[in-house]
Amino acid sequence: MSDQTSDQHRIDLAPGDEREGGVGLRVLGYVTGLGLALLLTATSFFIAGTDLVWQPSIPVAIIVLAIAQMGVHLVFFLHLTTGPDNTNNVMALAFGVLIVFLVIGGSLWIMANLNQNMMPMDQIMQMQR
Amino acid sequence: MADTTLAYAQADPHRLRGIAHAAVAHAGPAPKRIVTGFGFWIFLLSDIVMFSCFFATYAVLVDQTAEGPKGAELFDLRRVAIETVLLLLSSFTCGLANIAADVRNKLWFQVSMAATCVLGLAFLYLEGREFADLVARGAGPTRSAFLTAFFSLVGCHGLHVSAGILWLLTMMAQVVAKGFRADIGRRIMCFALFWHALDIIWVAVFSVVYLLGSKP
Numbered sequence: 643m644s645d646q647t648s649d650q651h652r653i654d655l656a657p658g659d660e661r662e663g664g665v666g667l668r669v670l671g672y673v674t675g676l677g678l679a680l681l682l683t684a685t686s687f688f689i690a691g692t693d694l695v696w697q698p699s700i701p702v703a704i705i706v707l708a709i710a711q712m713g714v715h716l717v718f719f720l721h722l723t724t725g726p727d728n729t730n731n732v733m734a735l736a737f738g739v740l741i742v743f744l745v746i747g748g749s750l751w752i753m754a755n756l757n758q759n760m761m762p763m764d765q766i767m768q769m770q771r
Numbered sequence: 772m773a774d775t776t777l778a779y780a781q782a783d784p785h786r787l788r789g790i791a792h793a794a795v796a797h798a799g800p801a802p803k804r805i806v807t808g809f810g811f812w813i814f815l816l817s818d819i820v821m822f823s824c825f826f827a828t829y830a831v832l833v834d835q836t837a838e839g840p841k842g843a844e845l846f847d848l849r850r851v852a853i854e855t856v857l858l859l860l861s862s863f864t865c866g867l868a869n870i871a872a873d874v875r876n877k878l879w880f881q882v883s884m885a886a887t888c889v890l891g892l893a894f895l896y897l898e899g900r901e902f903a904d905l906v907a908r909g910a911g912p913t914r915s916a917f918l919t920a921f922f923s924l925v926g927c928h929g930l931h932v933s934a935g936i937l938w939l940l941t942m943m944a945q946v947v948a949k950g951f952r953a954d955i956g957r958r959i960m961c962f963a964l965f966w967h968a969l970d971i972i973w974v975a976v977f978s979v980v981y982l983l984g985s986k987p
Contacts, residue, residue: 656808738816
């Protein structure tokens with residue numbers, strides 16, 4: 643137990659830092675990330691304007707592609723891994739993502755509910771007269 | 772008996788009983804690069820949480836156009852695609868600058884940072900043109916709740932990019948003036964994190980605002 647913590651301490655990584663690797667290898671990582679990101683971006687823009695797929699599926703596809711591209715950025719540009727040297731960074735990110743989902747999901751949910759239960763606008767105007 | 776226990780406790784307060792590697796567990800705080808990087812990571816995440824509030828506002832108000840123009844009539848997807856590619860390439864060159872800083876290559880560092888700067892400025896120019904066009908067409912931020920939310924969200928990202936470019940120029944000047952000192956290296960690392968995070972936020976912006984918004 644104790645030797646494990648000391649080991650982790652020694653090999654912890656700052657966010658964005660990589661394990662030692664040659665310059666060529668590191669550049670290759672960025673090139674891979676750039677290629678994947680460009681591919682996902684191109685797919686997103688293509689899907690948004692095409693008539694080839696079932697139309698209601700398009701918003702879902704765009705959201706999925708966006709999340710995939712964020713993942714590509716996190717892995718290839720910010721060098722986030724699942725390794726023990728990255729636990730702190732990943733845990734912080736997970737908490738951030740939780741808050742983001744609570745804020746966005748909660749706002750949409752509550753506001754949709756309010757919209758549904760609100761009196762139509764013309765009736766409110768009449769009451770104010 | 773009591774005396775021996777006391778003596779033992781003072782010599783070995785945590786009762787490690789001579790386990791050799793257990794003492795290393797308290798090796799002191801992590802290196803400064805990790806502390807700084809992690810702290811800045813926390814800031815970036817809180818920045819993303821702030822952006823999520825703007826996104827939530829936009830998503831709630833997107834249909835409140837007050838009989839004004841909708842997104843589908845306003846957005847020019849070709850310009851957005853160019854902006855996206857510019858920002859993506861700038862993220863790439865920023866990564867190259869980070870590598871150049873790690874291997875202490877001044878020439879490549881300055882070249883990559885200059886490329887990042889030019890790409891970022893081109894992005895800001897296109898965004899400024901878009902905003903000016905919208906205002907000229909009578910679709911300024913005062914037109915409807917939808918446009919207020921749009922200008923706040925996209926403008927907030929643009930402000931972040933502007934601040935990033937100021938930071939970038941500062942880093943170029945500091946490397947010229949002070950070289951790759953340890954503290955300068957930490958600042959460069961934080962700048963790279965910031966710039967990559969901006970690109971992640973832009974992915975959400977072009978997907979949610981422009982691509983979803985261009986659907987009638």
